Amino acid sequence: MKIQSASVIVTSPGRNFVTLKIVTDEGLYGIGDATLNGRELAVAAYLNEHVIPCLIGRDPHQIEDIWQYLYKGAYWRRGPVTMSAIAAVDTALWDIKAKAANMPLYQLLGGKSRTGVMVYAHANGRDVPETVDRVGAYLEKGYKAVRAQSGIPGVAGVYGVAKGKGAFYEPATRGLPEESVWSTEAYLDFAPQLFEAVRVAHGMNFHLLHDVHHRLTPIEAARLGKSLEPYRLFWMEDPVPVENQESFRLIRQHTTTPLAVGEVLNSIWDCKDLIEEQLIDYIRTSVVHAGGITHLRRIADLASLYHVRTGCHGATDLSPVCMGAALHFDLWVPNFGVQEHMEHNPETDAVFPHAYSFKDGYMHPGETPGHGVDIDEELAAKYPYNPAYLPVARLADGTLWSW
Numbered sequence: 001m002k003i004q005s006a007s008v009i010v011t012s013p014g015r016n017f018v019t020l021k022i023v024t025d026e027g028l029y030g031i032g033d034a035t036l037n038g039r040e041l042a043v044a045a046y047l048n049e050h051v052i053p054c055l056i057g058r059d060p061h062q063i064e065d066i067w068q069y070l071y072k073g074a075y076w077r078r079g080p081v082t083m084s085a086i087a088a089v090d091t092a093l094w095d096i097k098a099k100a101a102n103m104p105l106y107q108l109l110g111g112k113s114r115t116g117v118m119v120y121a122h123a124n125g126r127d128v129p130e131t132v133d134r135v136g137a138y139l140e141k142g143y144k145a146v147r148a149q150s151g152i153p154g155v156a157g158v159y160g161v162a163k164g165k166g167a168f169y170e171p172a173t174r175g176l177p178e179e180s181v182w183s184t185e186a187y188l189d190f191a192p193q194l195f196e197a198v199r200v201a202h203g204m205n206f207h208l209l210h211d212v213h214h215r216l217t218p219i220e221a222a223r224l225g226k227s228l229e230p231y232r233l234f235w236m237e238d239p240v241p242v243e244n245q246e247s248f249r250l251i252r253q254h255t256t257t258p259l260a261v262g263e264v265l266n267s268i269w270d271c272k273d274l275i276e277e278q279l280i281d282y283i284r285t286s287v288v289h290a291g292g293i294t295h296l297r298r299i300a301d302l303a304s305l306y307h308v309r310t311g312c313h314g315a316t317d318l319s320p321v322c323m324g325a326a327l328h329f330d331l332w333v334p335n336f337g338v339q340e341h342m343e344h345n346p347e348t349d350a351v352f353p354h355a356y357s358f359k360d361g362y363m364h365p366g367e368t369p370g371h372g373v374d375i376d377e378e379l380a381a382k383y384p385y386n387p388a389y390l391p392v393a394r395l396a397d398g399t400l401w402s403w
Contacts, residue, residue: 090292
């Protein structure tokens with residue numbers, strides 16, 4: 001079997017997605033997600049100009065060698081653009097290999113380690129009562145884990161909060177990036193009130209998560225983690241920007257609230273120290289941004305040595321292709337923690353028909369050979385690329401801050 005052709009499909013059924021399709025001379029094909037939110041065309045160009053010409057004629061079963069070729073052979077290693085492109089190739093090749101074996105992908109990885117994949121939903125509200133109601137709505141749907149985010153009085157454009165009542169949260173905007181104003185002081189005073197209200201309304205018998213979204217300094221994050229201890233968070237996500245990983249040591253010294261990080265990390269080298277020094281509890285690297293299934297398995301294996309569990313990023317800035325691949329990985333990986341889950345809109349689901357399903361708080365990737373997600377290219381063509389940017393944040397005095 002040889003790779004006969006490969007193509008990049010860019011589509012925007014509500015938001016932009018980049019998909020790589022690899023076709024073999026035996027008629028089998030596989031697809032991989034290459035979406036990098038806000039920088040989609042950079043990855044598309046990397047694939048078209050630099051990667052695809054190197055794939056033609058290769059044996060698609062040689063997944064490991066192709067991964068090493070694209071990583072080591074480029075000389076300029078790592079980074080989100082390169083690793084997203086490699087991930088798309090890797091995911092598509094695993095899809096082909098599993099289809100050739102007539103098995104669902106998780107079987108090739110070693111079989112399932114659990115009967116289902118626990119996922120968490122996003123409960124977003126403009127204020128505390130609305131967030132509390134949204135948490136309750138997800139619990140009624142059967143979710144066993146819910147992430148809570150709320151608007152903060154006097155702070156406009158808070159992360160995770162939709163612009164209108166009942167609206168779908170979508171941070172990316174058409175045109176130039178939106179700018180929001182951030183107040184750490186207001187947030188630190190407000191956050192404990194939110195989680196107290198959630199626990200009073202719904203009790204302690206479910207997992208409660210929260211995303212700080214890189215907004216704090218280490219000592220501020222330590223204060224937040226300590227103040228939230230009575231509400232028993234499953235995790236506090238991205239408390240500080242991840243570049244200075246020593247920051248997590250200070251947070252660890254002051255709170256027992258579990259820490260999760262990793263959606264912006266792209267390789268095992270980016271998270272090696274965090275894991276080996278046991279500065280985090282959950283590693284959130286994703287299939288698409290961390291080099292595909294091949295590399296994500298290495299990260300998970302390293303993490304397992306240090307009691308760190310997985311919690312893969314899975315928001316709707318990644319396509320159903322990534323979600324399908326992640327669920328196969330989650331079903332297999334021994335040190336699984338939880339999987340993020342945001343429902344895609346109906347247009348996206350139609351472009352990407354899939355075998356995965358949700359029931360009683362758990363998802364399953366399905367038994368379809370491969371990773372179980374396809375693409376309707378004719379329908380995808382009806383949704384052309386629509387440039388969009390993620391927001392930026394500033395403090396009240398205009399200082400640029402982490403969004």
